[in-house]
Amino acid sequence: MSVQGILKRLKDCIKKWNINQNGNIESKIKRAEKELEELEEIGDDTGQALNMAVKLHELYNIREQMLKQKARVQWDLEGDKNTRFYHQAIQKRRKKNCIRKVWWKGKWLYSPTRIKDAFLTYFKDFFSNKTRNIAFGVGELLSVKLSMEEAEWIQTDLTKDELHTALTQLGHNKAHGLDGMTTEFLIKWWDNLSDSFMKTVLDFMNGRCVPYGMSAAAISLIPKKLCPE
DSSP: OOHHHHHHHHHHHHHHHHHHHTSSHHHHHHHHHHHHHHHHHTTOOSSHHHHHHHHHHHHHHHHHHHHHHHHTOOOOSTTOOOHHHHHHHHHHHHHHHOOOOEEETTEEEOOHHHHHHHHHHHHHHHHHOTTOOOSSOGGGGOOSOOOHHHHHHHTSOOOHHHHHHHHHTSOTTSOOOTTOOOHHHHHHTHHHHHHHHHHHHHHHHTTOOOOTTTTOOOOOOOOSSSSOO
16 A cells, blocks of 8 residues: 555544544543532542542643644643643744735735735746746756766665665654654654655656655745734
């Protein structure tokens, strides 16, 4: 099976597992908090209150992990129930990266929908314009030439060991692709995925088409100003 097929099936399984395992985490937390309060009010001495408290803290940990991934901040408060910190970090990041207006064709656009359409139109034209002139030649970018030995080495087929080494040198939990899988996932399950992954990489390097879906990309507009326009 291809890497694309494996990841697609895995993603479907993870979605089902997440729903069955976690469900609506906020609803579960509220329900557990209410049950714990009721047990404490009646003075439960059967151990149910203690078990419910353990369950509640497990739910807190799950929620904190989810917020940790969204916030993209360094986890400096191991073990602390600091949900407010993560909510503030998420809101601050969203506010900082928000583009509230854009200058397009001689006027300001404020509507989020019209701003999105303007960006879509711009980049669609930018990436589909086949008549765009390049102001420099490729030779100007290459100041150092390869030796004959280096040129021959580049043309040799990639090996599994070389590919695995390249993966381990990448940031293991950096921005993932549209499939949600990080480099750490590929490294951890290398023994299971190496054959399919190797075939996909070699197909690409030998000029074959990349399977539909694997070549998809998302353009993320990251403002470089505190108040982007």
